[in-house]
Amino acid sequence: MTNQPTAHIPLDLRHGRVELTHGAGGRAMSQLIDGIFRRHLDNPLLAQGNDQACFTVPSGRLAMSTDGHVVSPLFFPGGDIGALAVHGTINDLAMGGARPLHLSAGFIIEEGFALAELDRIVASMAQAAEAAGVRVVTGDTKVVERGKGDGVFITTTGIGVVPEGIELSGERARPGDAIVLSGGIGEHGVAILAEREHLGFATTVHSDSAALHGLVATMLAAVPGLRCLRDPTRGGLAACLNELAHQSGVGMQIREAAIPVHPEVAAACELLGLDPLHIANEGKLVAICPRDRVTDLLAAMHAHPLGTGASQIGEVVEDALLLVQMETSFGGARVVDWLSGEQLPRIC
Amino acid sequence: MTNQPTAHIPLDLRHGRVELTHGAGGRAMSQLIDGIFRRHLDNPLLAQGNDQACFTVPSGRLAMSTDGHVVSPLFFPGGDIGALAVHGTINDLAMGGARPLHLSAGFIIEEGFALAELDRIVASMAQAAEAAGVRVVTGDTKVVERGKGDGVFITTTGIGVVPEGIELSGERARPGDAIVLSGGIGEHGVAILAEREHLGFATTVHSDSAALHGLVATMLAAVPGLRCLRDPTRGGLAACLNELAHQSGVGMQIREAAIPVHPEVAAACELLGLDPLHIANEGKLVAICPRDRVTDLLAAMHAHPLGTGASQIGEVVEDALLLVQMETSFGGARVVDWLSGEQLPRIC
Amino acid sequence: MCLAIPARITAIDHASDTAEVTLDGVARSVSLALLDSAEVGDYVLIHVGYALNRIDPEEAERTLETIREAGLLAAPGDAP
Amino acid sequence: MCLAIPARITAIDHASDTAEVTLDGVARSVSLALLDSAEVGDYVLIHVGYALNRIDPEEAERTLETIREAGLLAAPGDAP
Amino acid sequence: MKYVDEFRDHDLAQRLAATIAAEVDPGRDYRLMEFCGGHTHAIFRYGVQQLMPPRLRFVHGPGCPVCVLPMARIDQAIALTERHGVTLCTYGDLMRVPGGDRRTLFQARAEGADVRMVYSTQDALRIAREQPGREVVFFAIGFETTTPPTAVALEQARTEGLANFSVFCNHVLTPPALAAILAEGARIDGILGPSHVSTLIGTAPYAFVPEQHRLPLVIAGFEPLDVMQSTLMLVRQINAGTARVENQYRRAVSETGNRKAQALMARVFRVRERFAWRGLGEIPESALELAPEFAAFDAERRFPVACAPTREARGCECPAILRGEKRPTECRLFGTGCTPAHPLGACMVSSEGACAAYWSYGRTRAQVATG
Amino acid sequence: MKYVDEFRDHDLAQRLAATIAAEVDPGRDYRLMEFCGGHTHAIFRYGVQQLMPPRLRFVHGPGCPVCVLPMARIDQAIALTERHGVTLCTYGDLMRVPGGDRRTLFQARAEGADVRMVYSTQDALRIAREQPGREVVFFAIGFETTTPPTAVALEQARTEGLANFSVFCNHVLTPPALAAILAEGARIDGILGPSHVSTLIGTAPYAFVPEQHRLPLVIAGFEPLDVMQSTLMLVRQINAGTARVENQYRRAVSETGNRKAQALMARVFRVRERFAWRGLGEIPESALELAPEFAAFDAERRFPVACAPTREARGCECPAILRGEKRPTECRLFGTGCTPAHPLGACMVSSEGACAAYWSYGRTRAQVATG
Ligand code: SF4
Ligand code: SF4
Ligand SMILES: [Mg+2]
Ligand SMILES: [Mg+2]
Ligand SMILES: [Mg+2]
Ligand SMILES: [Mg+2]
Ligand SMILES: [Mg+2]
Ligand SMILES: [Mg+2]
Ligand SMILES: [Mg+2]
Ligand SMILES: [Mg+2]
Ligand SMILES: [Mg+2]
Numbered sequence A, B: 001m002t003n004q005p006t007a008h009i010p011l012d013l014r015h016g017r018v019e020l021t022h023g024a025g026g027r028a029m030s031q032l033i034d035g036i037f038r039r040h041l042d043n044p045l046l047a048q049g050n051d052q053a054c055f056t057v058p059s060g061r062l063a064m065s066t067d068g069h070v071v072s073p074l075f076f077p078g079g080d081i082g083a084l085a086v087h088g089t090i091n092d093l094a095m096g097g098a099r100p101l102h103l104s105a106g107f108i109i110e111e112g113f114a115l116a117e118l119d120r121i122v123a124s125m126a127q128a129a130e131a132a133g134v135r136v137v138t139g140d141t142k143v144v145e146r147g148k149g150d151g152v153f154i155t156t157t158g159i160g161v162v163p164e165g166i167e168l169s170g171e172r173a174r175p176g177d178a179i180v181l182s183g184g185i186g187e188h189g190v191a192i193l194a195e196r197e198h199l200g201f202a203t204t205v206h207s208d209s210a211a212l213h214g215l216v217a218t219m220l221a222a223v224p225g226l227r228c229l230r231d232p233t234r235g236g237l238a239a240c241l242n243e244l245a246h247q248s249g250v251g252m253q254i255r256e257a258a259i260p261v262h263p264e265v266a267a268a269c270e271l272l273g274l275d276p277l278h279i280a281n282e283g284k285l286v287a288i289c290p291r292d293r294v295t296d297l298l299a300a301m302h303a304h305p306l307g308t309g310a311s312q313i314g315e316v317v318e319d320a321l322l323l324v325q326m327e328t329s330f331g332g333a334r335v336v337d338w339l340s341g342e343q344l345p346r347i348c
Numbered sequence C, D: 001m002c003l004a005i006p007a008r009i010t011a012i013d014h015a016s017d018t019a020e021v022t023l024d025g026v027a028r029s030v031s032l033a034l035l036d037s038a039e040v041g042d043y044v045l046i047h048v049g050y051a052l053n054r055i056d057p058e059e060a061e062r063t064l065e066t067i068r069e070a071g072l073l074a075a076p077g078d079a080p
Numbered sequence E, F: 001m002k003y004v005d006e007f008r009d010h011d012l013a014q015r016l017a018a019t020i021a022a023e024v025d026p027g028r029d030y031r032l033m034e035f036c037g038g039h040t041h042a043i044f045r046y047g048v049q050q051l052m053p054p055r056l057r058f059v060h061g062p063g064c065p066v067c068v069l070p071m072a073r074i075d076q077a078i079a080l081t082e083r084h085g086v087t088l089c090t091y092g093d094l095m096r097v098p099g100g101d102r103r104t105l106f107q108a109r110a111e112g113a114d115v116r117m118v119y120s121t122q123d124a125l126r127i128a129r130e131q132p133g134r135e136v137v138f139f140a141i142g143f144e145t146t147t148p149p150t151a152v153a154l155e156q157a158r159t160e161g162l163a164n165f166s167v168f169c170n171h172v173l174t175p176p177a178l179a180a181i182l183a184e185g186a187r188i189d190g191i192l193g194p195s196h197v198s199t200l201i202g203t204a205p206y207a208f209v210p211e212q213h214r215l216p217l218v219i220a221g222f223e224p225l226d227v228m229q230s231t232l233m234l235v236r237q238i239n240a241g242t243a244r245v246e247n248q249y250r251r252a253v254s255e256t257g258n259r260k261a262q263a264l265m266a267r268v269f270r271v272r273e274r275f276a277w278r279g280l281g282e283i284p285e286s287a288l289e290l291a292p293e294f295a296a297f298d299a300e301r302r303f304p305v306a307c308a309p310t311r312e313a314r315g316c317e318c319p320a321i322l323r324g325e326k327r328p329t330e331c332r333l334f335g336t337g338c339t340p341a342h343p344l345g346a347c348m349v350s351s352e353g354a355c356a357a358y359w360s361y362g363r364t365r366a367q368v369a370t371g
């Protein structure tokens, strides 16, 4: 009969559901944290049970990034919200050239969410973090009433160390630079859309959700003078290139024929009236590279499992209008604009 | 006729509402980010528009902490979710002894949320950050369909630097240590509850929402050997003390008469059948301090505006059962347990 | 479950048969449907949004007085 | 708005008058309510979940042939 | 807080404690049953027991309407939401009470049932008005204290013609429960009688206690000094060998009680032939149901639900505890299988239950060490 | 993708381009109106215009049902949700079209209206079946291509007796619109005729074009090679001075069209006396309404809503653009006040509108530089 922090009845991971009391700061909450979060994400910093994690970092520049994840459905071919939340933030760190160190994870859970699903998601998160060599060192759990959330939202924040001499930023693209894409586009978005019942189509496409920091390390080792990196997530390749063009005050000229698109991605886009250039990716990157280093860059990328499909898709050009322009496979020319008409909600 | 990143029609901050398109990664999103987030949170790192912020930090130990904020209502006497999200994470950093440096902010916004309210919240966040000397250096925005969220949720993550020689952690309390509380309890929770229409009561109590890192710096300067700090937020003072007792493997003996409670907080608790010990605070801290340093500690705290109400409320004791026990003002003795019966949802 | 607390009536709305009460500065509105009569200044016992009964100030004072006596005298036989 | 795309029928459910179609590996179900008849292997034009019409393979080949000729001959008068 | 703080005074408590200590006969036990959960709560929260002489013990009675509600009634309430799709309104106290299959209303809500916590019957009426397309059932529970507000709501609903409002009635009566315990020969020396219940029903209904059982009963307020003064009054009666009904809570309780509320209850309800009390079994004429005039607002008639029979947890000592025969620590499930977070028995489900109060407030180091 | 990729072939495009370049008369202009938004889309998305000789210009027609929908119909749809509380189902294309006060269905939804994007009329039927307690209105829009699916749903609803389903009908007819433009004397030399519309109605309804207006018309597929081949066919007719209806899209279009679908449309709909086309004004017998037999499923009869009259944005050149008289860049609002994110005129509201296609795909550096 001790004053135990957790109740004696174990969490029912098979049939149990998250209740408001799991977010109320009492015993039920600490039971949830112990029974799911600490169990899977097990590491000494998290285990301390403080409201913050303290650790030493190598001196130098740090990167910090955050992303909320609200993807629907929560589980999809090639991943789930847990792995996605790890990959997404690692990737945003990696795009700054940083070696990811630690993540935090904030969960906002809807009352009634199945504990079994939460358990699966956190296990997947732990696996993704482990595989990427990062740790979830601190976290937070909130529970909102039924109808005030949607299953679970996960906001991950990461910090990483930027090696000496690396200087990546979206405003560094210069006319003449090469534009490199690490592989085929649109797979994450199509995999998610295919899971949406009401769209009524089925594919074998899997999300490309992956942690890109290893690929980035390889690339920076080969070409330390890389200008910019960015992952074409929400808004797809089109948004990514337009953002970079705007930040750098340049235009871009790309070739449709050089952009790999999986046939099922292309077919799904035709069915839905979408453009693969606007579809989200979660394991691809765009690199802007001095023209004379692109061969070395591509060679390094091709040697990495996540860069085998890398290719140069175009060049940075001078353009006061900051347009991204594309030579179509058909032989014409067109602008590649931000998506504005269609809506693809809750893709990440 | 340039390829502008934002649309030409300005955001309608008076009558406009958040639409799904504001989260879709296109022009509307970048307009929202420019028109609200960057405008208020203005700083060079955020302005770069990268998906991560890069900065140098002093070498040494870092602290990292995250909290999701789902408080309902979003505006309340003494604060709002924006300021709360800044204070909450600063405080969790400060409880590790860290000087807060940078924050990230992830917004999950419900379709239909008024832009005017979002603007107010972000302005308040900016003001709170400015006052506390921290910057929101990176962020993220997601929009979920109506009925899948509740106005806005904000997850803030912070990093800070822990000065050399400071070693605060929840497991460091030792029998004989003094337990110090920085001021009156329950004000945040009661201020929130009073705003809930269906509870039907009104008070003049304001949330105590405040950033505590200045107070902590003062305390650490006076007593570098402080053992533990914790802010009694969700679950109130009762949860905070029980957590520390469990982490440190000790018991605690406190005196009800030494715990300041605002008369209206006490009255509201009587009306609702709640115990002020279980009510959330957002600008108070508990310190565990070697017995012989408590006079110095209290002197330092009393000299700080947020510590004028500080007092020793009890002692750490040896107790295999890890109980928090209280001498009641009435003259009896009782256990102070985690809240388990009642639910106080969405208090922070 | 039977939680009830005394509060002072600060205003009465006869139309809706409700009163505003205050408890150390905390205000709330309660139904007077269960009372025959009530006046501003009365203390009433509040339970689930209803005033259950009035508090009799004289009886309250008498009870306290008895408690004080019982304590002072600390002798058997001084029954209330 | 008039977006329609050819897909191949892989299965027909006569009970519900629907077909499974495939477009380069992407499967979906469509209504056959607007067609007189359809067979597995047919290519049909898909629009808002309905098959609008069948694609005539011979006409398609003839059209392509004409395009190829127009290109090759590059001379006026070779109308389709 | 006027009429509150005065009755929590530290110095007066010390004086009363001294008086009680001086007046008790050190050669005998004083087993005083506090009938109400409100008393139990005060005794534990303020540490009254520790101010008492060693051989004066408070014995916890069945006076918590949440605790004594049969599990089957929770099952029925859940079934109302699931089988009839109603919006169920209830006081927060009921949300965490497990039914026969250990499911609570909180769980049902997490699984999709429309369950709303209300703070007043007026809230339930408002919800019914706001969603005329849905059936709104108020899950009514409570002793005579909580019954009149339900009656007010029912009269209002009938006046307004609020056809989508109904009441699932679980109001119970205190005197029959007290009579049932005493009839079984509970080993007690005196009774702290109901506090707020008595503001409504007055002191008269307790006359049977001295008359039939020769036990003194003092109507006792819920503040700790009220409990202590009442204790002193009981000690004096016990010492004197008298058995009378006395009224310590004169500031709110009269002999006749609140006649307006009584008339209202008489119009709206009638006494059930029998009703099951958790831990005590069936007690005749111990509960209320809606009068025939209010049949249209009676959820039991409008939405009949049959539920599987329920069984109490094995080893639960609640029946003995509710009769004053055992203490919480004498149950082997206390604090191991059964805690407020996961209650197994009646006495743990509400914060006013004896086991819950003992768990939440009562485990002082000294007591724990001695068991 | 079979029957898709072949018609997007780069090399064949080069050959066709060379043929067209060789065959055009350098001394004259070729102004070819592509009737359909699908053609407009293909021309811009694949960059067909740049493959054409300088004096051959595509002129964009009114063939986008979203673009030509009067703003008042959007206002009425929003009013259906707000005044009648219906669940409104619609194709995604309509969600961002602003009504008379610049409010869109997206905005109405953000403000609380129950608006659902559907991908098929079957989805709308399903929603109606799933929530029998709510009125579900399908906001029907589209040319003859999109009309038969609405007809199928209406017959199904009647068969099932799905009383809470109705249709807000905005289906319009292409031949009368084409006739109206030509009657006003549009300055064009040939017409790329509707593609998927013609799969349903066949080629016969276009006979009036050569007969009454002495213009060649080629039914043209939506793939870029289809457009180019059709262009070549028009160039040859223009050079030869002939005016015939030709059918380039033989793989999907016959002279008579889909008779089953035509019969269905005839059963379910009847021609409206007149209907307003945004940018073109009222055109007699240019739209469909529900036949009297389907009155019970006609949202316009069941939920009458009057809306304030609307006014087009000042300076918008849509009427001239839809008639082929002006190009998007000739509007001073293009790209300044009017973009796809905030469309002011009909031609910007749908991705198939001329201004939107030009904005999204057409602003190549070269063109932009020259205006
Ligand atoms: S501890 Fe639980 S099981 Fe045991 S008597 Fe008390 S309520 Fe029943
Ligand atoms: S740019 Fe806009 S306003 Fe101008 S013609 Fe086109 S649609 Fe009308
Ligand atoms: Mg990010
Ligand atoms: Mg990201
Ligand atoms: Mg990114
Ligand atoms: Mg937290
Ligand atoms: Mg699917
Ligand atoms: Mg935290
Ligand atoms: Mg915190
Ligand atoms: Mg904290
Ligand atoms: Mg982001």
Ligand SMILES: [Mg+2]
Pocket (backbone or CB within 6 Å): B194, B195, B196, B197, B200, B201, B202
């Ligand atoms: Mg209020």
